[in-house]
Amino acid sequence: MKIIPGIICTLIFFPVFLLSQTTHVAVDAGNALHRINPWLYGINTARWDESLFPGTSDEMLLTADRDAIAKIKFSGISLLKYPGGNDADHYVWNSPSNNATEMDTDEYIALCREVGAEPFITINFNEPAQLAAEWVRYCNITRNYDVKLWEVGDEQWGTWAKGHSTPEDYAKKYVEFVKAMKAVDSTIKVATNLAVGSYGENWNERVLKGAAGYYDMLTFTFFPISRGKENDDTLFASVSAYRKMYTELRNTVERVLGKEETEQMLFINVGYNSVNTSPGPFTLSLANALWTADMIGTMAKLRTDIACFWALHNQYPPGGGDFGYLSSDGTNTPRVSYYVFPMFAKHFGDVTLAVSSTDSSLSVYAGKKEKTVSLAFINKDRKKTKRTAVTLNGFVPGNKAEVWILDEKRNGEKLPDIHIPSENFSVSVPPYSFMMVRLRSADTATPPYNIALFSSASASSASTMNALWGPGSFDAQKAVDGKLSTRWRSGIRMKPEEGDDQWFQLSWKTSRRIARVRIYWGENYGIQYRVQSSIEGKTWLTIHTVSEGDGGTDTFECTPAVHARYLRIRATQGTKGGSAYAIRELEIFE
Secondary structure: OOOOOOHHHHHHOOOHHHEOOOEEEEEEEEEEEEEOOHHHOEEEOOOOOOOOOOOOHHHHHHHOOHHHHHHHHHHOOOEEEEOOHHHHHOOOOOOOOOOOOOOOHHHHHHHHHHHOOEEEEEEOOOOOHHHHHHHHHHHHHHOOOOOOEEEEOOOOOOOOOOOOOOHHHHHHHHHHHHHHHHHHOOOOEEEEEOOOOOOOOOHHHHHHHHOOOOOOEEEEEEOOEOOOOOOHHHHHHHHHHHHHHHHHHHHHHHHHHOHHHHHHOEEEEEEEOOEOOOOOHHHHOHHHHHHHHHHHHHHHHHOOOEEEEOOOEOOOOOOOOOOOOEOOOOOOOEOHHHHHHHHHHHHOOOEEEEEEEOOOOEEEEEEEEOOEEEEEEEEOOOOOEEEEEEEEEOOOEEEEEEEEEEOOOOEEEEEEEEEOOOOEEEEEEOOOEEEEEEEEEOOOOOOOOEHHHHOEEEEOOOOOEEOOOEEOOOOHHHHHOOOOOOOEEOOOOOOOOOOOOEEEEEEEEEEEEEEEEEEEEOOOOEEEEEEEEEOOOOOOEEEEEEOOOOOOEEEEEEEEEEEEEEEEEEEEEEOOOOOOOEEEEEEEEO
16 A cells, blocks of 8 residues: 655644643663563454355365465464364364354464464363363374463353353362273363452352462453443443453462462453443444454563464354454455454564553553563554653664554555654654654664555556455455555456566656565566666666466565666466466565
């Protein structure tokens, strides 16, 4: 997507009369609170999600929803929990009566491996422990899937859960499950159900005592809003409630187990979203996304080890609202909450830092990775831009910072870099937005910047439909929008004799000094093509030739650098299929 250079003025130099009082933010880059578990960016997926693998398991490579898989991968999701919330206590993993179109164990593991996510399975608490042991055997002995994370039952503390019982009866049966499962594979980790908040029966303490010595992980869920009571302000306030309840939970565990053993436990928010059941449109709102960002920042700061957003896809049809971060209507349209995950997973870092803010309506979180510090700003004020004075302690930044933004009009878009004069600088955070600012240390060389993001793209043709999945938008600008989940596709061949001669072109307003070109091919790619440059768009110089392309990612250096206002890929032979070529992203570096 083309980024208008003038937008930076709106971001940094917003008119004074529209700005609220200055918010002061202090970041202590020398005070690393703890490492962020990479599994914090997890999500629930369900066996009833037929859209992912609509055929039988032996056809999964043929029927897999590759569009959904690409979008999951792009979002940075690091863990997939299966087979789906309360439904896990109804699901028999090896029942011959299971619908073949539902996602079975083999398909689920294939999905995990394709998107690079850790598998996490919930056992049916209402079936014999031996059935759970056989599932472990199938995954880790028979199939060598090496599934390390397991949970026994879902929300068993809740009266709505199938199999709900007293804490002592749950603990006793839980121990039976763990013994049977670890007899098959002693290396697995098994979680027991706890709860945040008040659920009576003193559930947490009684389960911890009853199952002492048999749990490696502790799971709970957090859905703060009841159906019909959706409200932005109430939702935002629930983040403070989470902090309080989570702290109380850790204190309870420490009181029962002691500090040393508590530190060895994995604390897992195994299901979270805004509304607890049957949501209306509220879960699709920007407020829901800002809350999700606030929750991820809070969980990172509090050392919640693993978190699983609910959910990847909603059941279809969604009945007015939708829990899914991708739509379940077959288009996999990313919901606004979807864009929170790549912003955190790709740009926040792996260590959380101490940070303070003087404005409760502006949440700020800080992360660090090697020689970068990132600041996550969540402005929950609907009308006011927040002028923020930032003080960095223990970190000397370079003179530029990268910026990404999620608001009413921009879905995680990268903005032009901003100027950072010193350890003390100001940024303005637009109303109702989530903004990520990443600074590099002054002693770090500035990485090359992808100037394709500031180009105009055109092509000899573009597909208006997807040969595999139906209508779609695959125009040229999709290949330079900074998103690997979108792409340009050349026009679909309607006749076998139609040739492969196609071109894809970028242009800039002024001449550029091009040093490196990187092409991320899609499902179709160039076998024979040339990369050409031009000053005026009429006379072309070939700067790179490929005669046996094999797809994937092609990168080449221009030595010496080429001065050009135009760059094009002229292809004469592509792969078989409806379209000859597909480019997910084209990157150009000066």
